[in-house]
């Protein structure tokens with residue numbers, strides 16, 4: 001493990017744009033403390049697309065909003081987040097004043113929230129939304145609206161039509177595209193997107209994914225892309241992080257996570273995912289239930305559902321360790337005591353061209 005640690009330190013000086021350490025979110029509920037994000041350590045690399053996948057309720061949205069210190073009230077965010085801008089001083093995200101956060105959320109780390117397509121104010125035009133954002137950040141209107149028009153064309157929409165429209169005059173896909181353009185208006189370096197394609201049909205999903213890929217290249221963006229759709233993530237992301245029970249259980253290059261998953265849960269998730277090449281009868285739903293954040297199992301949180309679990313897994317909570325496909329310049333890690341045994345014990349049912357083969 002020590003070689004990995006020294007590698008991470010070197011990376012945080014050069015290639016890393018955001019680091020989180022022990023990032024956690026908790027809610028004080030009547031029935032106890034609800035830990036809805038539990039100890040996430042990640043180094044997000046400058047210019048990468050990091051896909052974050054997991055079942056509903058696994059903590060994806062909490063992770064996304066914690067990155068901007070924007071979790072729903074009265075959640076308590078703990079741990080450490082450092083943001084290393086291209087220029088200027090390192091920002092300690094959890095140490096910002098409200099005013100500093102307001103600025104940071106558009107100008108540095110921007111976010112498209114889950115379901116945000118419906119958050120357009122119905123009484124003003126799309127153009128008014130762009131103008132208000134510019135005004136709030138004291139950007140001259142002329143230059144700002146020029147960038148707005150460019151971004152709207154970048155998302156393959158007609159600027160004249162879109163800017164003069166009211167939200168209800170646009171289709172869902174158009175509203176989502178306009179929202180992506182708005183989120184890039186103040187030239188953020190990081191874009192966090194929580195299920196940006198969830199409410200859209202398959203064709204529109206594909207076109208938004210293609211668009212995000214283009215935008216990432218054009219503006220050298222770093223993207224955190226949250227989705228419950230593994231297949232979508234594998235087509236877009238450089239790396240994939242898998243969430244289980246409010247934390248990351250695996251992280252690595254997208255193709256490795258899909259084809260050589262090192263955590264039993266990752267492999268179960270892949271085997272339970274419907275796709276064009278596997279008939280529904282061959283899908284294997286994951287048995288058991290996902291944990292309640294007030295009462296997460298001791299030891300490895302996946303042990304009650306895991307076919308490989310033994311005494312050791314009940315007693316001791318595994319930290320991230322290299323999987324068999326871990327490489328020095330492409331770390332691939334999982335939180336399982338038995339990453340070595342996992343590939344042969346839990347075969348994957350991937351047949352034919354199911355997921356994009358990257359690299």
Ligand SMILES: Nc1ncnc2c1ncn2[C@@H]1O[C@H](COP(=O)(O)OP(=O)(O)OP(=O)(O)O)[C@@H](O)[C@H]1O
Nearest residue numbers: 027036055056057058059060061062063072228293
């Ligand atoms: N405002 C809130 N107060 C307390 N608990 C919450 C709140 N919002 C969500 N939770 C809980 O936090 C946990 C993680 O939820 P989160 O929304 O991050 O999941 P998710 O992975 O984004 O799920 P989905 O795929 O359905 O969007 C869940 O147990 C959820 O019930």
Ligand code: NI
Nearest residue numbers: 060061062114
């Ligand atoms: Ni969510």
